Amino acid sequence: MNEAFMTFDAIVVGGGPAGLTAAIALAETGAKTALLARRAPYSDNRTTALLGASVDLLERLDVWRRCLDGAAPLKVMRLVDDTGRLIRAPEVRFTSEEIGLDQFGYNVDNRTLVAALEARAAELAALTRVDDEATTVVPEDNVVAIVTRRDKTLSGRLVIGSDGRQSLCREAAGIEVRRRDLNQAALTFNIGHSRPHRNISTEFHTPHGPCVFVPLPGDRCSVVWVTAPNEAERLMALSDQELSEAIEKQSHSILGRTTVEPGRHKFPLAIERPVQIAKNRIAFVGESAHVVPPIGAQGLNMGLRDAADLTDIVRDALSLGEDPGSPQVLHRYASARRSDVATRTFAIDLANRSLLSNFLPVQTVRAAGLHLIGAIGPLRRLAMREGLAPSWRANPSAHQEDQLGGSRR
Numbered sequence: 001m002n003e004a005f006m007t008f009d010a011i012v013v014g015g016g017p018a019g020l021t022a023a024i025a026l027a028e029t030g031a032k033t034a035l036l037a038r039r040a041p042y043s044d045n046r047t048t049a050l051l052g053a054s055v056d057l058l059e060r061l062d063v064w065r066r067c068l069d070g071a072a073p074l075k076v077m078r079l080v081d082d083t084g085r086l087i088r089a090p091e092v093r094f095t096s097e098e099i100g101l102d103q104f105g106y107n108v109d110n111r112t113l114v115a116a117l118e119a120r121a122a123e124l125a126a127l128t129r130v131d132d133e134a135t136t137v138v139p140e141d142n143v144v145a146i147v148t149r150r151d152k153t154l155s156g157r158l159v160i161g162s163d164g165r166q167s168l169c170r171e172a173a174g175i176e177v178r179r180r181d182l183n184q185a186a187l188t189f190n191i192g193h194s195r196p197h198r199n200i201s202t203e204f205h206t207p208h209g210p211c212v213f214v215p216l217p218g219d220r221c222s223v224v225w226v227t228a229p230n231e232a233e234r235l236m237a238l239s240d241q242e243l244s245e246a247i248e249k250q251s252h253s254i255l256g257r258t259t260v261e262p263g264r265h266k267f268p269l270a271i272e273r274p275v276q277i278a279k280n281r282i283a284f285v286g287e288s289a290h291v292v293p294p295i296g297a298q299g300l301n302m303g304l305r306d307a308a309d310l311t312d313i314v315r316d317a318l319s320l321g322e323d324p325g326s327p328q329v330l331h332r333y334a335s336a337r338r339s340d341v342a343t344r345t346f347a348i349d350l351a352n353r354s355l356l357s358n359f360l361p362v363q364t365v366r367a368a369g370l371h372l373i374g375a376i377g378p379l380r381r382l383a384m385r386e387g388l389a390p391s392w393r394a395n396p397s398a399h400q401e402d403q404l405g406g407s408r409r
């Protein structure tokens, strides 16, 4: 087949974890799908705490078994107020056993996750891989036309923009983005330690942001240390020995002696809310659709829910003979994702602001809120379940039936 002029039901642009997942899930429905993404090794050392439904999705897509060697179960999550302020919250412990689960999910390094997704994508006959990048994306009446850096032309009835924060697809769709820089940066690196983590993830809340220790297989943890940008610069410049001492001090030595592993990265933090999640035959998944700071491990978990919901909606549309890029289908996707993305972005922003606030009443409300969650079983269990996935999450297929029913009435 001449790759120069190919037409697809769906073209996924961008091969990060959200795009790869969407491409696999769509191809598995039988939709004629292309993945337009450079085949490059994953380049940073981030890990992802994948919660409940995300692991279920990766299992269904035959990806999860390939991640197991690099994944550690997360059984307990501890929140520790390390602000040193006059009014401090009590320690809160969330235990998966309390809501009848063996674990909340797993922490897996992104390199392992992306390699597993790539391996699965390569097995699917319905998925055409185009190892290239989009340079022009033009929504037309019946298709979106894409030209690649190597001058190939593709067209798709639906395009999935999974091209991250500086999304070309989002620009092409004409979607405005509300962005707020947080004046915080996250430093990520991994450590070895002398005491076992016992599958407990510990989040120290400092006045500049959380510092989180998330279990990895063996006596290792990944660290996400959120702090002021110039402090992050200073930490980046430390030697391994100096950073090992700094992180052991920040952890209050709960993991014993800590040794920093080679490799560290820094991420400036921001909140990004595109005004729409789908427009002009283009639907967005992952960070092109929402960017949140790494609090409560929500970012990619939301991105995987985007991919899952979009797949359900496209599968149903194709089975009814509908155009997958039509305004009606995009509207169903936007309706399915609206509440999840809006409420999580709001909650994460609020949690972050309340941590950074020097205003005593805000500190008091925050401490009281955490005290109530820690002390009242049903509230704590509700918080745990909502943290895993929104209980009220619409079933996109049911939603579609409503919509169809509505239009027939």
Ligand SMILES: Cc1cc2nc3c(=O)[nH]c(=O)nc-3n(C[C@H](O)[C@H](O)[C@H](O)COP(=O)(O)OP(=O)(O)OC[C@H]3O[C@@H](n4cnc5c(N)ncnc54)[C@H](O)[C@@H]3O)c2cc1C
Residues within 6 Å of the ligand: 013, 014, 015, 016, 017, 018, 019, 036, 037, 038, 046, 047, 048, 049, 050, 132, 133, 134, 135, 162, 163, 164, 165, 168, 186, 187, 188, 224, 267, 285, 286, 287, 288, 294, 297, 298, 299, 300, 301, 302, 303
């Ligand atoms: C410090 C930190 C810790 C985090 N921890 C967690 C966690 O524990 N749990 C969690 O759920 N989330 C977490 N997140 C969020 C998570 O990392 C992101 O949500 C996720 O990596 C975003 O994936 P993505 O596929 O949307 O975007 P990306 O990974 O940015 O992928 C976008 C891809 O598109 C490609 N691309 C761009 N333009 C084009 C083009 N024109 N043509 C073709 N390809 C293109 C890029 O090269 C890239 O490969 C964390 C984030 C940070 C910063």
